[in-house]
Amino acid sequence: DYTKAKSIKDEDLVDCFEKWKDRKISENSWVVPVEEVIKNGYDLTAKNPARKEKIVYPEPEKIVENIIEQERKIIKILEEFRSILGEVNG
Numbered sequence: 001d002y003t004k005a006k007s008i009k010d011e012d013l014v015d016c017f018e019k020w021k022d023r024k025i026s027e028n029s030w031v032v033p034v035e036e037v038i039k040n041g042y043d044l045t046a047k048n049p050a051r052k053e054k055i056v057y058p059e060p061e062k063i064v065e066n067i068i069e070q071e072r073k074i075i076k077i078l079e080e081f082r083s084i085l086g087e088v089n090g
Contacts, residue, residue: 030048
């Protein structure tokens with residue numbers, strides 16, 4: 001951990017510099033334009049723009065409840081349709 005009293009030293013970054021020399025663009029890398037870094041107040045928090053947002057699904061019980069409700073609506077519509085057909089065919 002780094003603090004004001006224990007700051008980053010050059011030797012702490014040797015590994016980073018070595019990797020930087022041979023850097024390769026891959027599906028896990030991205031480049032941010034300097035203008036965007038400035039616009040964000042020099043915030044260098046790593047936020048991969050290619051990463052998709054995590055989808056939050058409803059609880060299974062809620063999904064089943066919604067399906068049952070939709071099925072009830074379908075049955076009601078079909079019963080109304082059958083009633084209309086009965087009136088027409090008389």
